Amino acid sequence: MLLFDRDNWPRHRPWLAFVAMATLGATLWYAVASLMASRLLGGGSLPGFTFGVIGGVICLFEFLIWPRKKFRAWRIGRVQTWMKLHIWLGLLSLPILVLHSGFRLGGSISAALMILFLVVIASGVWGLALQNILPRKMLVEVPAETIHSQIDRILGHHHDEAARLVQETCGKAVAGSSARTPSASSPEAPDDDEDEDAEETRHFVVGAVRSAGKISGKVLQSRSAGPSVEGSEALRVFYDLTAGPFLTPDGLKGSPLRQAERARVIFEDLRTKLDVRAHPAADALENLCDQRRQLAEQQKLHFWLHSWLVVHLPLSVALIVLMFVHIYVALKYL
Amino acid sequence: MAARPGGGKERASRIPLNYYKKRDAIARWKLGLSLLAALFTLGWWATGFSLGGPGLVSQNAMGRLRASHGPLTRAHATWDARCDACHASFQPIGDDSWTRKIGLTSASADTRCQSCHAVLDHHAETGKPGDTALKSCGGCHRDHQGRDASLVRLPASDCTSCHKDLKGHTQTGAASFASAITSFAGDHPEFALIKQKQGDLGTLKFNHALHMSKGLIEGETQKPVFTLAQLGEEDQKRYAREGQGASDGVQLECASCHRPDNGKLPPASSPLGVEAMASLLSSGTGGYMKPISYRTDCAACHKLEVIMARGEAETKVTVPHRLQPSALHETLTNLSIGLSLGKDVKTLEKFTPSSRPRPGRRDEAEQSAREEVQARVTKAERILLGEGKGTCTECHQYRPSEGTITSKIDFTRRLDEYAVEPTFVETVWYKHALFDHFAHRGVSCQGCHESAYPNAPKPSRSNDDVLIPGKSSCVQCHAPEGRDGQGNPTGGAGQDCTECHTYHADEQSPGVHRVEPLDRLKFAEFLKGTGDGKGP
Numbered sequence: 001m002l003l004f005d006r007d008n009w010p011r012h013r014p015w016l017a018f019v020a021m022a023t024l025g026a027t028l029w030y031a032v033a034s035l036m037a038s039r040l041l042g043g044g045s046l047p048g049f050t051f052g053v054i055g056g057v058i059c060l061f062e063f064l065i066w067p068r069k070k071f072r073a074w075r076i077g078r079v080q081t082w083m084k085l086h087i088w089l090g091l092l093s094l095p096i097l098v099l100h101s102g103f104r105l106g107g108s109i110s111a112a113l114m115i116l117f118l119v120v121i122a123s124g125v126w127g128l129a130l131q132n133i134l135p136r137k138m139l140v141e142v143p144a145e146t147i148h149s150q151i152d153r154i155l156g157h158h159h160d161e162a163a164r165l166v167q168e169t170c171g172k173a174v175a176g177s178s179a180r181t182p183s184a185s186s187p188e189a190p191d192d193d194e195d196e197d198a199e200e201t202r203h204f205v206v207g208a209v210r211s212a213g214k215i216s217g218k219v220l221q222s223r224s225a226g227p228s229v230e231g232s233e234a235l236r237v238f239y240d241l242t243a244g245p246f247l248t249p250d251g252l253k254g255s256p257l258r259q260a261e262r263a264r265v266i267f268e269d270l271r272t273k274l275d276v277r278a279h280p281a282a283d284a285l286e287n288l289c290d291q292r293r294q295l296a297e298q299q300k301l302h303f304w305l306h307s308w309l310v311v312h313l314p315l316s317v318a319l320i321v322l323m324f325v326h327i328y329v330a331l332k333y334l
Numbered sequence: 335m336a337a338r339p340g341g342g343k344e345r346a347s348r349i350p351l352n353y354y355k356k357r358d359a360i361a362r363w364k365l366g367l368s369l370l371a372a373l374f375t376l377g378w379w380a381t382g383f384s385l386g387g388p389g390l391v392s393q394n395a396m397g398r399l400r401a402s403h404g405p406l407t408r409a410h411a412t413w414d415a416r417c418d419a420c421h422a423s424f425q426p427i428g429d430d431s432w433t434r435k436i437g438l439t440s441a442s443a444d445t446r447c448q449s450c451h452a453v454l455d456h457h458a459e460t461g462k463p464g465d466t467a468l469k470s471c472g473g474c475h476r477d478h479q480g481r482d483a484s485l486v487r488l489p490a491s492d493c494t495s496c497h498k499d500l501k502g503h504t505q506t507g508a509a510s511f512a513s514a515i516t517s518f519a520g521d522h523p524e525f526a527l528i529k530q531k532q533g534d535l536g537t538l539k540f541n542h543a544l545h546m547s548k549g550l551i552e553g554e555t556q557k558p559v560f561t562l563a564q565l566g567e568e569d570q571k572r573y574a575r576e577g578q579g580a581s582d583g584v585q586l587e588c589a590s591c592h593r594p595d596n597g598k599l600p601p602a603s604s605p606l607g608v609e610a611m612a613s614l615l616s617s618g619t620g621g622y623m624k625p626i627s628y629r630t631d632c633a634a635c636h637k638l639e640v641i642m643a644r645g646e647a648e649t650k651v652t653v654p655h656r657l658q659p660s661a662l663h664e665t666l667t668n669l670s671i672g673l674s675l676g677k678d679v680k681t682l683e684k685f686t687p688s689s690r691p692r693p694g695r696r697d698e699a700e701q702s703a704r705e706e707v708q709a710r711v712t713k714a715e716r717i718l719l720g721e722g723k724g725t726c727t728e729c730h731q732y733r734p735s736e737g738t739i740t741s742k743i744d745f746t747r748r749l750d751e752y753a754v755e756p757t758f759v760e761t762v763w764y765k766h767a768l769f770d771h772f773a774h775r776g777v778s779c780q781g782c783h784e785s786a787y788p789n790a791p792k793p794s795r796s797n798d799d800v801l802i803p804g805k806s807s808c809v810q811c812h813a814p815e816g817r818d819g820q821g822n823p824t825g826g827a828g829q830d831c832t833e834c835h836t837y838h839a840d841e842q843s844p845g846v847h848r849v850e851p852l853d854r855l856k857f858a859e860f861l862k863g864t865g866d867g868k869g870p
Contacts (some may be wrong), residue, residue: 038489038830042403046432106403107478109379150349158350293768304361314367321375329401333417334427334433 005132015088023095026051030099041108042102052330053102058325059117062086063320066313085133087128091236092120113326116319123312134305142300144294148302149250151295152249158288159247162239167279170236171228232278240269243285252296261306349759363604404478406717420477428472429493440470447471453838459505461496474837488518491542493831504843518805518829519813527763528804534797537731542786542801545591548716549583550635552788559583569634585634588779588786591631592623594621594771624759625761628655631704636724640666644706649673651714659732659743660750661720664712666718670710674703719743731755763802767834782807 026047034040034048043052065086069079105111138145146154246255257263267286271279283332351518358398382400406414413419421563422442427434448471454497474492477486498516499508512523523529544552549559562570563580628636638653651669653662721742732752733739739755780787782803785794794801811834813825 036491038491044428046428049432104403108400110403112378147353148348152355153349175677275648283787303360310360310363310367313364316370317368317369318375321372322379325375325379331422333401334424334438 007022012084012088015084019088019092022092024095026099040104042104042106043100044334048102051096054098055093055100056090056327058096059320059323062090062093063316066316087124090121090124093117106249109322109326109329111317113322116315116322120312120319121313123308123315127308127312130304130308134301138305140297142294144291145298146295148298151299155247155249155292155295157227158291159244162243162247162285162288165225165284166236166280169278170232187231212323219246227274229278230238230282230283231275233272234273235278235281239285242266243289246289247292252292258293260290260293264287265295337741366784368762368870389447402478403482406477407479407483408481409485422446422470426470426477428470428474440472441581444471447475460506462503462505462818488830488832488835488837490830493835493837497831516717518831518833519809519825524805525764525802526766527802532761534800536757536760537733538797538798539729539741539798541795542799543585543788543790543795548585548789550586551583565634573634588783590627594624595624595632621768621772622762626759632729637730638718638726639724640717642670642710642714644673644710651736653718658754659715659752661751662718662726663715666711666714667707670707670714673706673710684853715749717750719745724755730757763800765833768836769834777811835847 030041030047030051033045037045041048043049044089051175065082067077068074068082072079097114101110101114105114114208209244242257245251252258256266263286271282274282372407379400379621381570396780401417402414405411407798410420412556420443425442426438426440428440429441451471462709474488477483477485496518497512498514500511500513500515501507512521516523549555551557551559551562556867561583562574562579565573565584570580574582574584574591575585578585626632633655638655639650640653641648643649653665653669657665696783718725719727726761727741727743731739731741731754732743733755734747734749735753743749743752774782784790786791787793809822811827812829813827814829815826816824818824
């Protein structure tokens with residue numbers, strides 16, 4: 001579910017109105033008080049101090065979303081509600097704390113605090129934009145999406161499945177061929193006994209993307225291998241030289257299969273070299289290569305989807321620490 | 335048991351169930367950087383207290399500098415990193431309303447300020463006790479605004495917080511000044527000097543319009559023009575304007591007599607003109623004009639000269655200024671005797687009795703000489719104390735021993751019954767406000783003192799006229815920025831109360847008392863700030 005979409009926007013509308021009204025009210029109060037004082041009031045004035053307290057409480061609340069997400073089992077409101085509050089109160093804190101500052105950076109601590117605050121807000125808004133755009137993109141472009149941390153493991157599976165598929169289609173590998181040799185990176189690499197079992201059962205699993213109407217996703221498919229096909233050596237060669245390396249975690253770079261259109265042409269060409277009985281194997285291999293590209297895309301999108309947090313979170317921590325320093329110093333030298 | 339290839343078990347085991355327990359790279363970076371950020375932030379603050387040293391800043395000073403929200407003004411720069419010199423921990427330095435409401439006062443900080451600044455309280459006795467509008471030192475004098483910031487140029491609101499409703503802030507509910515002022519251009523009353531129309535209390539007879547006219551004559555008249563040739567050589571140089579010759583009439587300017595109190599006279603050869611140069615003089619203050627002095631400002635034209643005749647010979651004698659009539663009589667007598675003695679030895683003999691004097695009898699020659707001397711003195715007195723040009727009476731008035739001040743001396747009475755009335759020429763007209771001529775040097779004198787000029791709609795010809803401008807003149811500039819009917823810019827200059835007024839009133843103002851200074855500190859204590867509650 002996206003943070004903002006057409007369906008949930010009505011639920012955000014009251015918050016937008018609240019933030020707008022609160023900003024307007026705070027600005028009016030500040031403007032009137034400043035006009036009466038004929039100067040821009042700072043954090044020590046009544047409105048400035050009030051904004052400081054409100055802004056500080058908001059910052060603390062904003063920070064609490066980290067432990068809230070960390071400890072999901074805690075029953076203190078839905079994470080979705082927390083996130084909504086995190087977004088809108090975070091946005092509200094910007095005008096509130098700018099008014100608290102009196103439009104001045106002040107000394108080192110307050111200047112550092114304000115700069116940190118602005119970067120945190122900016123990174124948060126950047127993150128919010130990414131979180132609203134990229135999941136939609138991911139849904140459309142990566143139907144084979146899997147758990148990000150498990151991509152390498154899945155790639156190992158794919159590699160093994162492809163090797164088994166090629167072996168089942170082309171028959172026993174001749175010396176020097178890598179087909180039917182499970183990937184070293186695969187944590188689930190079947191041992192020799194399992195190979196024998198597999199040979200005996202002639203069943204294996206292939207991850208494939210299937211679509212049903214508007215929904216598309218990855219499904220695991222058990223396939224039963226048929227008899228080996230004469231004259232399918234081209235498939236083995238293709239696997240050994242091109243598809244096999246491409247299916248490894250580091251195989252993306254320099255591979256001709258990296259580009260979808262080029263891959264389609266290559267597979268079309270492969271099929272012309274194969275007996276028609278070997279075409280299902282070529283199709284399955286093409287499907288695995290397609291998933292490989294999707295997982296690469298997922299890795300890229302995942303990086304953008306989460307890397308902003310590498311800035312947002314540490315700076316938020318620094319902001320909270322410095323905020324307490326600022327509170328102590330401001331009250332000491334009131 | 336191993337999963338059978340192709341079976342449901344294999345499908346289920348493709349992703350381990352506990353995969354989420356292991357952090358991915360981004361999560362590890364997030365955690366690591368967060369810890370680092372917390373440590374770095376605390377470290378940055380903490381290192382401030384251990385950095386620095388002699389020659390740079392004292393120990394702990396950097397930490398305090400980080401707390402400072404701006405450099406102190408130049409006068410306080412010594413304590414830039416010594417917060418305790420002015421601040422009392424956890425007590426406000428300025429009394430804002432919210433701090434008072436929670437029982438915090440700035441008393442400790444005020445004590446620190448007053449250890450150096452023993453200023454007068456502002457109507458502390460007439461103000462309502464506990465009035466939150468009466469501020470602490472720091473309530474108005476806000477430091478940390480930079481080295482060149484002024485602590486005394488304050489926004490009007492600092493004053494109008496009380497003066498918009500002055501009666502509401504006094505113990506008696508009465509106000510000796512205007513009780514509702516919110517802005518200068520708005521409801522600030524007309525200056526008392528103008529409003530009360532008391533006129534000039536000075537007694538010096540002076541016609542500004544005449545003195546500002548070329549040749550010192552006004553309009554079409556048969557009177558002779560007063561030319562530069564009638565001045566002394568030095569004075570000719572001083573009063574000649576560019577291109578003027580000796581036969582040209584004298585044309586005075588404001589700066590011919592009104593000189594700024596920086597003590598410099600503008601060079602006469604200035605191409606900008608005397609008036610302009612006078613205004614451009616750099617000075618200590620130059621805010622006010624020096625008092626008018628006969629010797630420097632009048633004597634060039636108004637020479638106190640009189641002709642004394644002896645026989646057919648005439649001698650022009652000059653009498654000094656600042657003589658009372660009786661002293662003038664004595665001076666003239668001496669001059670007359672001197673005239674007689676200096677010219678004729680026989681006269682001297684008349685004053686030297688050749689034989690023993692006999693009571694009741696006077697030598698005839700002596701009598702004649704005395705009469706001659708007296709006649710000259712009387713004639714000179716009638717001229718100098720009489721009416722007309724070049725006389726004392728031209729400018730001064732007299733106070734008889736009995737009766738009221740007069741412009742004429744009754745010569746049937748004894749001269750020692752009269753005294754020249756002091757001129758009482760005001761040097762500072764605004765008694766409750768400050769004015770700085772130097773700050774206004776860019777504006778022509780005529781802009782504010784128009785009546786001094788002969789071409790004014792109402793030129794001033796009497797000393798009763800007060801040529802000090804009223805509020806309407808000031809608000810041409812000291813008002814909110816705008817445009818007049820012709821589209822010309824108006825206003826825009828400063829309008830804060832402190833442009834003209836000072837807060838810590840003089841001792842004569844009602845309800846003020848001097849704050850006694852605290853014990854003075856030793857030099858070293860002063861520099862480092864004691865931090866013991868006494869202030870710097």
